[in-house]
Amino acid sequence: MILRIARKEITEMIRDGRFRAAGAIVFTLLAGALLLGWQHYREVSAQHSAAQRATREQWLGQGKKNPHSAAHYGIYAFKPKVPLTMVDRGTDPYTGVAVWLEAHKQNEFKYRPAQDATAVQRFGELTGATVLQLLVPLLIVLLAFNAFSGERELGTLRQLLSFGVSQQDLARGKALGVAAALGLLLVPAALIGVVALTAGSGQTDMIAALPRMAWMTVGYLLYFGAFVGVSLAVSAWASSSRSALIVLLGFWMFNGLIAPRAASDIAKALRPAPSAFQFARGIEKAMQGDGHDSASARAKRLEQELMKKYNVDKVEALPINFTGARLQDSEDHGNEVFDQAYSRLWTVFDAQDGVHRLLSAAAPSLAVRSASMAFAGADFPQHAHFARAAEEYRRTIQRVMNDDLMRNASNTGVYLAGDELWKKVRPFEYTAPDAGWVLARQAPSLAILALWCAVAALAAMWTARRVRVY
């Protein structure tokens, strides 16, 4: 029964020119967005690996110099592009993808396209995520807004019910019909996506991306399910197709356009993060001078401590190089400051995330956005995960340089290190967290989506049972 209803719905949709056109547009945009994403991914990841190689070669080929100069010379760390970012770029355009690792400072990330973009561009970027989060729900609304109200207006609802069809079966059949029509669009698009993914990143990476892809799919399916349920419920409840369409377009606009902006504004207002300037000022204050300033109190104290420890009366007599010790001491101090500052900042971001999660109970689009970018590997926690790894690497470089200085440089003459030392610093390697790590953080989003889907389905059943015939 349900299958027959669904089959009739699909036949009708396929024969209706408007839906064919709308479907073709959505499919073209989705396939186009995936291909654009694929191209972007290929270019950027090629650039990244080239740049990563170049920065390594520059490091190794920097010739003879003082280890501290080498530390200043620095090295770039590039956040590896995860294949699924071809679907959802997430926060990458805002957080940046490259960081310069140098002495004394935990730098901000660079290459942030959003920095150079106008506010309008926020809406303009065509990615798979935009199509899936904005256009597919719109298509669902257009497919389902008159599911019941249209049949009531046409008079076929009376006839259907006179056959002893249960209204719930009708609702199930219609839901299945819409689902199948969407499947006709989304399954081929998903196949294109998988092929592009394999072509763009190789089979191994593709297989590694499968669990993330599966969870991302679950998130989107629940989101679409919620939209189908809400559309059917409103269609059964509304007094006319017109009002059903207006209500549903309102719901769509709230989800797609209003909620995301409002949620980030509310999160910012409730849990304000310092501006970039304030943040930098805070760190500056906490540092109170840096390692070059040998007149600073810290350096003096260190000098005293070391002379006491080695039982000598002047700095030149120390068995270790004082500059090296002073630099490492200043690094240690700096690291503490950075750790505190960043952990404060990230706590604020976490709190903002929490607000977001609460608000996503009101709009499923917030939950799906967060799940989508998380499983794509482009959300803030994963950015922070990379940032931590890069910072760890920076500290390793500093330690290696300063240790060498301390041990090998004399306190009087000029000291130059060479290739041997540069090679001691191993190339930067970063493994992104696996799907389980993301899932543990995204379980609330998925739960909210599942709840929306279930409640919408119940609402559809409930209103269908009470659907008016006239």
Add this chain to the structure above:
Amino acid sequence: MLEATALSKSYNGTIALHPLDLRIEPGEIFCLLGANGAGKTTTINLFLNFIPPTSGTAKIGGLDVVQQPLESKRLLAYIPEQVMLYKNLTGIENLEYFTSLAGGSHTKTELMGFLEGAGLARTDADKRVGAYSKGMRQKVGIAIAIAKKARALLLDEPTSGLDPKASNEFSELLKKLSGAGAAILMATHDLFRAKETGTRVGIMKHGHLVAQYSTSELGHADLERIYLEHMHD
């Protein structure tokens, strides 16, 4: 087969149907006459359980339509003033869909047979319904009733707006169905058809069933005279 017992309906105190007692046996065609708003459609909607009764019961084949909404509907076919079909489907596809919802499964040949039995031309059966005339739609409606082997038919002014020939064909089909044992309740304004087709006629006014006659007792002129007498206040 169709049975109303003290069946009534009121909307916010306005009485649309005063308690009605009515029995229609298999093979009978009961024609409900009356002005618009007299309660004919209300009666049919009560049998369809589209609206809940204020009091009393409506039964189809002994099944209470409120208690057993789905089971009671398996026995009946409903043909409204305008049989509504899905315009993007062909006549035969519409028939297939509706009959399958009623739980039937028919081959294409059988379906075509039903449509032909209802007088629809073979060539029209494969056309999309968007291009159908009213007469053709009503024939699909009859074909649905035939395919469903309905034992009770509820017809709400099914012939209004049909040309005389189509109307005549429709009446012949009804006779065939009642001859096969169906109980038919038809609301109509067509006194001539009521006398020709019906076995009994009932006249409704302001929600009351004011009179019932067997058509064999009456001539055409009698029915019109009686009807008009009732319509005078």
